[in-house]
Amino acid sequence: MKIRAAVLHEMGRERPYTQSNPLIIETVDLAAPQRGEVLVKIKAAGLCHSDLSVIDGNRPRQTPMVLGHEAAGEVVELGPDVSDIVVGNHVVFSFLPICNHCTPSMTGRPALCENGLTANNKGELLGGGRRLQNGQQQPIHHHMGVSGFAEYTVVSRKSVVKIDPTLPFDIAALFGCAVMTGIGAVVNTAKVSLGQTVLITGMGGIGFAALLGALAAGASQVIVADINPDKLTKALELGAHAVVDSAQENAVEQVKDLTGGGVDIGFEFAGAVPALEFTYNATGRGGKTVTAGLPHPSKLMQLAPVKLVAEERTLQGSYIGSCVPVRDIPAYIALYQSGRLPVDKLMTHKLRLDEINEGFERLANGDAIRQIVTF
The missing domain is CATH 3.40.50.720 (NAD(P)-binding Rossmann-like Domain)
Incomplete structure (x- = not known):
């Protein structure tokens, strides 16, 4: 399918980002979900310093890459062998997919998942490979298994956590990185x-x-x-x-x-x-x-x-707050809903995807806490 996404082609462009435009809004191809994967319609995505660190080169990653790792959305298609989540479920993304097979995952240290780290470092999904291509059929890398600065994304089932559908998406996105970490x-x-x-x-x-x-x-x-x-x-x-x-x-x-x-x-x-x-x-x-x-x-x-x-x-x-995402994200959401964790007060700006470079300039300048791109 064709989607609009924010693509980073090179790191280290000079500021202000409102002029150098490190993220280019492009139409790219997104393949269907493979075994153990899901297609998610992105509803909201947060701008985080970890994204900024890729843009400015402090955290080197492969390019081209669709950035964005703190996001929330709605499941719209299931790949083969996905049976514990259904179309229509609301989800928050975990930027480290946890395989549940490596030694750290099985010994109470899921934040150190070896297979998830390897996939993230390669700019691939947990199951291997990439689902994004440009118009010349050249592959585009995934960011942290999420690539949330896009209209849709394909991710491993182990990159999403099902959440309460009554939680607004712009608030839900915060739980994927800022709150969890x-x-x-x-x-x-x-x-x-x-x-x-x-x-x-x-x-x-x-x-x-x-x-x-x-x-x-x-x-x-x-x-x-x-x-x-x-x-x-x-x-x-x-x-x-x-x-x-x-x-x-x-x-x-x-x-x-x-x-x-x-x-x-x-x-x-x-x-x-x-x-x-x-x-x-x-x-x-x-x-x-x-x-x-x-x-x-x-x-x-x-x-x-x-x-x-x-x-x-x-x-x-x-790393990732030493969290078990499937356990901790719903728990933190429940604390927010009870009034004991007012994370909505962290949100300072809402943006359109086309305004994303303006948002990162604001973030680099220290003029924002959490900015949310809504779709």
């Missing part, structure tokens, strides 16, 4: 407990979701750090107990003064090494620093092992 890092990776103190550095959609998650988990003090004053103001509006401009020379000391020596758990979502170093240094003795940021693979962090040992510190990564 941010809240998952809090409750699954760090296991924040009642009364613990928390620092969150880097206030994009994931950082703000983590803020809501830390408050819901019962953290006694949640401190937010960023270099953008508007985001610090927004954090206070959403319930942060204190904010810190992390660009200030005494920012670490400010956090230690607020907490009597440093936070119990520090989270870094900025995807920048200085932000991770700041967060680590602001974490107290015996504390845990969790990062879900993704700087360029060439970037390295300086770390004194003696401090790690003598202070019994933990430095830990978190």
Whole structure:
């Protein structure tokens, strides 16, 4: 079938993106779903820094590629051997398809699924190969098994989670990355407990979701750090107990003064090494620093092992919030529907597909939290 999609042909185009137009809206060919796959009509897709990191080259991927990994839609066709979902079901995408066969998947670490990671790194679907082609019948790569910046997409059945059909699609899309990654890092990776103190550095959609998650988990003090004053103001509006401009020379000391020596758990979502170093240094003795940021693979962090040992510190990564998507996405949606997780407050802009480059310029400039393309 013919569909309209946002295609990235080359990374690293200069800003502003409103002039360089890194994403080109094209008509491409989408093949029918194969065994174990489904065709989904995209209803809403979020603009995430992980997409931006592909556009600017900080997270290299194969091109051409249809971007977009945070999305929601409606199932419109089933491939062979798909029997546990039906046409008409509403779904949220998981940007890591979990095979349920590799060792991590079978031992309680689905976020480390080896086959899903291999497929994503190749720009293919979990079952192998690609379903997208341009007009010259040349293959186009998939982004994270989703490619949500398109009217329709074909994905592995293991890339979608069935959701409550009463949830609006623009809200549902947020659960595919921002909510799953941010809240998952809090409750699954760090296991924040009642009364613990928390620092969150880097206030994009994931950082703000983590803020809501830390408050819901019962953290006694949640401190937010960023270099953008508007985001610090927004954090206070959403319930942060204190904010810190992390660009200030005494920012670490400010956090230690607020907490009597440093936070119990520090989270870094900025995807920048200085932000991770700041967060680590602001974490107290015996504390845990969790990062879900993704700087360029060439970037390295300086770390004194003696401090790690003598202070019994933990430095830990978190991917997809250490989530089991089929378990956690419906649970987080239920918390939202009960009023305990107001993730709708993260949405700042709604766009048409044709406005996507404008949206990414806004995101790169720090002028948005979550922007949603609706179809």
